Every structure is written in structure tokens, then in C-alpha cells.
Amino acid sequence: MAHARPRVVIIGAGFAGIHCARRLKKAQVDVTLIDRSTSHVFQPLLYQCATGLLSEGAISSPIRHLTRRHRNLDVVLGEAADIDVDAREVVVDRLDLSRFRAPYDYLVVGAGMRTAYRGNDRFARFAPGMKTLDDAHVIRRKIMTAFEMAETIDDPEEQSAWLTFAVAGGGPTGVELAGQIRELATRALEREYDSIDPSRARVLLLHGGDRVLPSFDEHLSSSAQKALDKLGVETVLGVHVTGVGDDFVETTRKSDKHKEIYPARTTLWTTGVEAVPFAATLARALGVEQDRSGRIPVTDDMSVPGHPEVFVCGDMMAYDNLPGVAEVAMQSGHHAGRVIADEVAGKANRAPFKYRDLGTAAYIARRHAVVQSGRLHMRGLPGWLAWGVIHIAFLAGARNRMGTVMNWSATLLTGSRRERAIIYGDTETARTPYGHWER
Numbered sequence: 001m002a003h004a005r006p007r008v009v010i011i012g013a014g015f016a017g018i019h020c021a022r023r024l025k026k027a028q029v030d031v032t033l034i035d036r037s038t039s040h041v042f043q044p045l046l047y048q049c050a051t052g053l054l055s056e057g058a059i060s061s062p063i064r065h066l067t068r069r070h071r072n073l074d075v076v077l078g079e080a081a082d083i084d085v086d087a088r089e090v091v092v093d094r095l096d097l098s099r100f101r102a103p104y105d106y107l108v109v110g111a112g113m114r115t116a117y118r119g120n121d122r123f124a125r126f127a128p129g130m131k132t133l134d135d136a137h138v139i140r141r142k143i144m145t146a147f148e149m150a151e152t153i154d155d156p157e158e159q160s161a162w163l164t165f166a167v168a169g170g171g172p173t174g175v176e177l178a179g180q181i182r183e184l185a186t187r188a189l190e191r192e193y194d195s196i197d198p199s200r201a202r203v204l205l206l207h208g209g210d211r212v213l214p215s216f217d218e219h220l221s222s223s224a225q226k227a228l229d230k231l232g233v234e235t236v237l238g239v240h241v242t243g244v245g246d247d248f249v250e251t252t253r254k255s256d257k258h259k260e261i262y263p264a265r266t267t268l269w270t271t272g273v274e275a276v277p278f279a280a281t282l283a284r285a286l287g288v289e290q291d292r293s294g295r296i297p298v299t300d301d302m303s304v305p306g307h308p309e310v311f312v313c314g315d316m317m318a319y320d321n322l323p324g325v326a327e328v329a330m331q332s333g334h335h336a337g338r339v340i341a342d343e344v345a346g347k348a349n350r351a352p353f354k355y356r357d358l359g360t361a362a363y364i365a366r367r368h369a370v371v372q373s374g375r376l377h378m379r380g381l382p383g384w385l386a387w388g389v390i391h392i393a394f395l396a397g398a399r400n401r402m403g404t405v406m407n408w409s410a411t412l413l414t415g416s417r418r419e420r421a422i423i424y425g426d427t428e429t430a431r432t433p434y435g436h437w438e439r
Contacts (some may be wrong), residue, residue, distance in 0.1 A: 004032050006344055009090055009104035011080045011278070013040050013063045013328050016110030016262065016314030016333030019397070021073060023337025028344055031073040032102050034092055038077060039133070042395050044326055044403075046130050046412055047173060048108060051199070052137040052188065052417035058404050061396045063150040076102070080278050083285045088309070096165055106309050106340050108221055109282060109296075111287055113315040115325060116274035116293070122246045127267040130173060141422045142266045143181060144321065147189060150196050150263070161263040163201045166249040168241045169206025169271030171215065172362040175224060177270060178205045179365050183233045188417040212237075213370065215323070220370040223379040227364040241271075244414055246332060251325045255410065273324060280429050291318045291421060301354040302336045312337040319353070361387045366412065 008030045013035035024031055039060040040170045048054040067073050081099065082091035089101040115129025126136045143165070150162035167178040185201035192198070205212065205228065209322050212228070212235060215220045228235055236251065242259070243250030249267045251260050275294025283290045286304050290296055294316035296304060302317065304310045314329030322328045335353045343350070359373025361383070369387035371378040378386050388408070395401050412419060 006105040006340075007032070007103055008106045008108065009034065009102050010108045010110065010341060011035075011090065012110035012112055012314070013037070013075075014043075014110055014112050014314060015329035015337075016112075017108070018063075018066060019330045019333035020108050020110065020313065020337040021067060021070060022277040023334050024072070024341055027072070027337075027341035028070055029106075029340065031070070032076060032104075033067065033073055034076045034078055034080060035063060035091070036077070036079040036278050037133070038064070040396055041133055042400075043131065044132070044391060045395075046136045047180055049133070049175065049419070050130060050136040051143065051184050052140060052420040053180065053411060054404060054407055055209060055306040055419045056133050056136070058400055058407060060399060066396060067106045080109075082215055082281055083107075083287045085307075093437045104309075106311070107332070108313060108336050108340075109278075109316060110312075110314040110329065111276050111316055112329075113273040113293070114276050115269055116272035117269065117274060117305075120244075123241075123269065126244045126246055127168065127241075127249075127269040127325070129269045130177070131273075139177075139268055140420070143184070143270075144420055144422050146266050147185075147193065147196070147201075148197060151193050152195075153170075156187075157263070158198065160202075161247055162265045163196065164199065164204065164262060164264040164266070166204045166206060166241075166254055166262060166264045166271050168206050168249075168267065168423065169387055170205055170209060170212040170237070171270065172234070172360070173211065174205060174207070174270035175212055175228065176363050178203050179228060179231055179266060179363070180321050182233055182339070184364060184417060186232065188411075188420075190415075199232075203233045203235050204249075206239055206241055206249070207235065207237050208240050208254060210237055211308065215360065216362070216370060216372050219375055220372055220377055223368075224362065224364050227368045231365045241267075241269075254346070267386045273315065275316055282312075293318075295345055301339050301350040302353055303339075303350075320355070322355060322359075325360060360406075361390055363387055 008029045008032045045059045051335040064075050078092040078094045081093045087273045089103050117123045146162045150159045153159045165181050167174050174334050182203050185198040189198035211221045213224050238254050239251040242252040244267050249262050249264045279294050286307050296312045298312050298317045298319050313332040315324035350398045361371040363369045367381050367384050369382045369384040373388045392401050
């Protein structure tokens, strides 16, 4: 018996998935939203959760709460494992190791990307990336444990290694993370330890390019570099990280292959992303070829070539060289929802996707950020204020917006950071490159 209304399955409750669901809220369809987490996470502020400025609750909202007024939507906790194109069903793994099949008339995939180690997956054990709340928790534990260990160690060299933090990658995430670690050390922790001076913490920003923030205008990149220098971040340009261990990071200079080893107990990875494993499964099933990062090509209506019923949005799609940023995910997800809603309503022609570049921004230090939107370039205090307004505007939920503003204000006035809780023994847990936990 045919289903009464078209069924839409959305994989991923990130920016793309949530905005697609919102567009379909009043459409004559039944929507199933599948995600491996119970919360939608505002990824642009993950680094602030990792450095104790914001709580996980401030940057995440329960998916069921966000969609509580969607009468045509069901939420499923699970992970897409396979797809049957002929039967039009997605195979979903559940927490109890059972599987079920989710039938679809339209499929929207916004599963995002994961941290890429460029063939060096062994680095993941020592250098966590930052794409999920779990990642932010791991990084917070590593950072706070480093200060606690340094406090109880007498050997100067070993103490120095615990107080050395290496960040691989000079893009927005790397710059923001490096700056926040220095601010944490020089402001929030300055008077809290007896045996060490946290302001001595050494933060290394290791980047393969010739300038930080290469996607920004050179003047903004230069401004960011000056702010990092003033903050005390040591920027090392023109190098690749070629080795990571429990107590060291190794770099190789691109120009002459010179190797340098830094004693460092904390290395964090923010360079490069790749598609999640389901992308390869989907590509094989649909008969399309992924690009170098594993992304899936789409047409101008966000559907996969030869499969008008399957849409890929956000970071996982390859279209017109668009970057993997939140705005692209939001707009592409919304467009896929629009195409489906229009088609169900009887509209024959599909509208092409038109991306509106609203700009990019990066937080460098308190009272200093850089913002680039077309010809509009802002830096310093104006950039910092614009950065705050932009992030509050896109943060999901009025409660989260108010809480984040209050937290930022309290930190600005007092310098303290209250979201620093860790539990003894957590640092013994390491993650594999695929996000699973092992002892």
C-alpha cells in the first residue's frame, strides 16, 4: 500500500539538516530526521567550550526541542550505515546494535565532515580534532590536565613540556583555539596556582602556509598575526606536522625539509577535513565519484546527478568550490527543503541554488576579531563586536543566546572561566580516528 504522503529522510541534524527540516515544517510530507547525537551543536563556538569559556549547553540544543513544533517530523537517534537505492531505504544502526530501515521518497544527506589526518590516523590518539562536543571535552581535559600536572612536577624540563601546547593549522579554528589557550593561561588561571605561573604557557601555532588565515584578505591576516604576537602565541609558518607523540610534536619545514621536535604534552589538530564513512557508501550506491576530500558532487538544485530524489548539502557536497562553512550548510539545506516542498506542491521546475556570501569571521583575542564580507573588512574592536553579533544571531535558541551573552560579559568583566570541570582518569581514554572510544 502506497504511503499517503511523500516521505523525506534527513541524515544529520547539523546546520544543513535543521534548516532543511525547518523549510519542510509546513510542507505536505512526513520527515524523519536521523542523527547520531541528541543535540544540534553550534560548531563555530566549539573552541570556546574546549577552553572553558562556554558550557556544552550554551552551544547545543536538543534536537527534539528545536523541532517540537514540527508536527510532520520524527527524530531518530542512530547512524546511517547503508542505503538501498532500488528500495529507497536507508539502513540505520541503533545504540543497541540493532538495525532498521527508513523508507524515503526524498533523501537529504547533511552528515558533515570529520577531522582528516592525511594518512596519519595514528596521530588521532595524541592530537584530537574538534568537530563534535566529544572532541571539545577531550581537548578541555587535555588542556586542564596539563596545568594540573605541571603544578605537581618539580623537573623544569618536564614541567615545560606540560605547559607547551601545539595547535596544528592556521585557519580560523586553529587561530581561535591558540588564542583562547593563551587567554585562559594569562587571565583566568593567572592567580590560581602556587607552583607554576600559567602565563608561562607556551602556545605554538604550526601552519603550512606563509600566513595565518589564508582565506582572508592579506591585511586582515596581518592584523590577526599582530594580535596573536601581542597575545604571546608563537606562530611557526611554512611547516607540516610530521610526527606526534604523547610528549612531543615534530614539524618538517616545507622549504628545506628541516625537522624540529618540540617537547609538548598537548597537541591539537585543526588542519583538514574529510567526508564521513557514509559518504563513500552513498557514492558507491549512487554511482558517483567523490572528490579528493570525499565530498559528493551535486547539481544546481543540490541533488546528486542521475538521482533527483537524493540531495547532499553542507560540508559533504561538492558544488562550485563553496567552502565548508556554516552559512553554506544553512543555505543549501534550506534550498533542498524548498525544492522538495515546491515539487510536492506541484511546481514542475526546480529553482537553482544561489549562495549569498555573508562573509567569514575569526576571533583572535578579546576586543580583536577579523570579519570579511565582500568589500567590507573589519578588524580590532569593530570586528570583535561584529563577530559577537553574527554568532549570537545564528546561535539556536533564545536561552542559549542570552546565556552566551551573559557568560561572555562575566568573563570580560572578571577574567574568570567557570566551565573547566574535568574528572580524574578521563585522560586515560583515547579516541580512534572514527570517533569510537578505547582504553
